[in-house]
Amino acid sequence: xxxxxxxxxxxxxxxxxMLCMSFPIATFSFEKVSSALYLFPHDMVMGEDGMPTFIGxxxxxxxxxxxxxxxxxxxxxxxxxxxxxxxxxxIRVVAFGFLFNVVYVFLxxxxxxxxxxxxxxxxxxxxxxxxxxxxxxxxxxxxxSILMFFLAQRAIKKDEAKVRAADRLR
Numbered sequence: 001x002x003x004x005x006x007x008x009x010x011x012x013x014x015x016x017x018m019l020c021m022s023f024p025i026a027t028f029s030f031e032k033v034s035s036a037l038y039l040f041p042h043d044m045v046m047g048e049d050g051m052p053t054f055i056g057x058x059x060x061x062x063x064x065x066x067x068x069x070x071x072x073x074x075x076x077x078x079x080x081x082x083x084x085x086x087x088x089x090x091i092r093v094v095a096f097g098f099l100f101n102v103v104y105v106f107l108x109x110x111x112x113x114x115x116x117x118x119x120x121x122x123x124x125x126x127x128x129x130x131x132x133x134x135x136x137x138x139x140x141x142x143x144x145s146i147l148m149f150f151l152a153q154r155a156i157k158k159d160e161a162k163v164r165a166a167d168r169l170r
Contacts, residue, residue: 009152010077016145017074023138026113028120028131037116039067069104073097087160098149105142
């Protein structure tokens with residue numbers, strides 16, 4: 001049935017990945033200038049004094065692996081809701097979603113944020129250690145999505161165990 005707890009977990013995982021696409025992953029600031037790393041590029045905003053107040057991402061090429069993984073995780077969460085008739089396939093699909101989400105979080109923390117910080121530090125003529133880094137809602141939402149995939153997989157396994165136990169009794 002579609003009204004199971006794992007469907008709720010998978011909907012929450014989908015919503016969390018949608019948050020990742022809406023909010024910045026991390027925000028960097030140095031004095032009066034700030035920048036944010038989004039999954040979709042944003043442009044530079046100039047201040048009243050002619051200095052940039054927000055440095056944008058100059059290309060989609062830097063974050064396309066993150067964007068592809070976030071979209072894949074969201075699609076997997078949405079599609080796996082409707083695989084309730086075949087729980088073993090649903091378990092495998094949710095496991096792939098969990099794996100993709102772990103890779104996504106790994107890339108965010110160990111690749112994208114560091115690479116973008118180095119890219120931002122150059123035009124500001126500062127060290128990377130001088131940038132103030134703040135992780136945003138998108139980063140924490142991806143971690144919540146990992147938890148939701150895990151809980152969904154556990155609930156699907158419990159349902160499968162119940163069905164097998166009922167089949168043994170027949």
